[in-house]
Amino acid sequence: MSTREALAALIERFTPNEGPHDTCCGPRIGLYRVSQPSEPMHAVHEPAFCVLAQGRKRVLVGDVVHHYDDRNFFLASVDVPVVGQVIEASPEAPYLSFRITLDPNMISEMIMETGMAARLDASAPLVGGMSAGAMTPELFDAVCRMVRLMEAPEHAPVLAPLIEREILYRLLTGEHGARLAQIARADGRLRQINRAIGWIKRNFSQPFSIEDVAAEARMSASALHQHFKAVTALSPLQYQKQLRLQEARRLILVQRLDCATAGHTVGYDSPSQFSREYARLFGAPPLRDAARLREQPDQMVGA
Numbered sequence: 001m002s003t004r005e006a007l008a009a010l011i012e013r014f015t016p017n018e019g020p021h022d023t024c025c026g027p028r029i030g031l032y033r034v035s036q037p038s039e040p041m042h043a044v045h046e047p048a049f050c051v052l053a054q055g056r057k058r059v060l061v062g063d064v065v066h067h068y069d070d071r072n073f074f075l076a077s078v079d080v081p082v083v084g085q086v087i088e089a090s091p092e093a094p095y096l097s098f099r100i101t102l103d104p105n106m107i108s109e110m111i112m113e114t115g116m117a118a119r120l121d122a123s124a125p126l127v128g129g130m131s132a133g134a135m136t137p138e139l140f141d142a143v144c145r146m147v148r149l150m151e152a153p154e155h156a157p158v159l160a161p162l163i164e165r166e167i168l169y170r171l172l173t174g175e176h177g178a179r180l181a182q183i184a185r186a187d188g189r190l191r192q193i194n195r196a197i198g199w200i201k202r203n204f205s206q207p208f209s210i211e212d213v214a215a216e217a218r219m220s221a222s223a224l225h226q227h228f229k230a231v232t233a234l235s236p237l238q239y240q241k242q243l244r245l246q247e248a249r250r251l252i253l254v255q256r257l258d259c260a261t262a263g264h265t266v267g268y269d270s271p272s273q274f275s276r277e278y279a280r281l282f283g284a285p286p287l288r289d290a291a292r293l294r295e296q297p298d299q300m301v302g303a
Helices: 003-013 104-114 137-151 153-172 177-184 189-203 210-217 221-232 236-253 259-265 271-282 286-295
Strands: 019-022 029-034 041-045 048-054 056-061 064-068 072-076 080-088 095-101 130-134
Touching: 003 029, 003 048, 003 095, 003 137, 041 236, 048 137, 056 095, 064 072, 064 130, 080 221, 080 236, 095 137, 104 153, 104 177, 137 153, 153 177, 177 189, 189 210, 189 221, 189 236, 210 221, 210 236, 221 236, 236 259, 236 271, 236 286, 259 271, 259 286, 271 286
Parallel strands: none
Antiparallel strands: 019 029, 029 095, 041 080, 048 072, 048 095, 056 064, 056 080, 072 130
């Protein structure tokens, strides 16, 4: 059995049901299982390292399409609206994944402790907020050992943090080291873009100008627009629109608000504009979209 097959067997063992699973390895470590291809699912993807042990997934970020399978990992460096879709899965060979939500403080501490700061170019030009990298035997082995801790959860509080640090170390010493360094840099451009993203997330229901967001990010308006688009594949206003529509969808589905109230709550003054933009993003007007998702509740959870 290959290391990849061993990882798939472990994840399948500890994910008896569909959807996300918490683990004993800490709040940042999770597993996921899907037994059939999914509908496109809209979500805001937080900074994370993800490994697919089995199956395939397609992720749309802005106009950029990424494909992931068991040969590579994917890395998200900022909170970015995405459309994810499991495109290969079956009951016999389910889609199985492992995920670590990235902790900038842990990455920063490791960079300082290991003396990597001088080698890692954290000032390199910003690139897209999501990327893929080739899985190595060392990364597969570390992820397998992390999942295997679920066999002996009493050891997880001590060993899981050590394995998490090993995984981060493998990433920092690989081709994505500079990207992780950018996540950790308090004075870097990625941190400035994260400040802008945080401001938009807190104020998404209110009108704003690009100058407002630029002031929060401590950048010029032109620099913000350039670097924000480079990272998220969206302009700040497009980012705001996606957050508004995703929140409106949640209000309609979970809190069962009527469409007009949901649209107004997230900042739309015109019900017709809200319905039109909702249908453009989700493929159907609010009422029809909500009815379809309630008939398929498993499609309401992101992978």
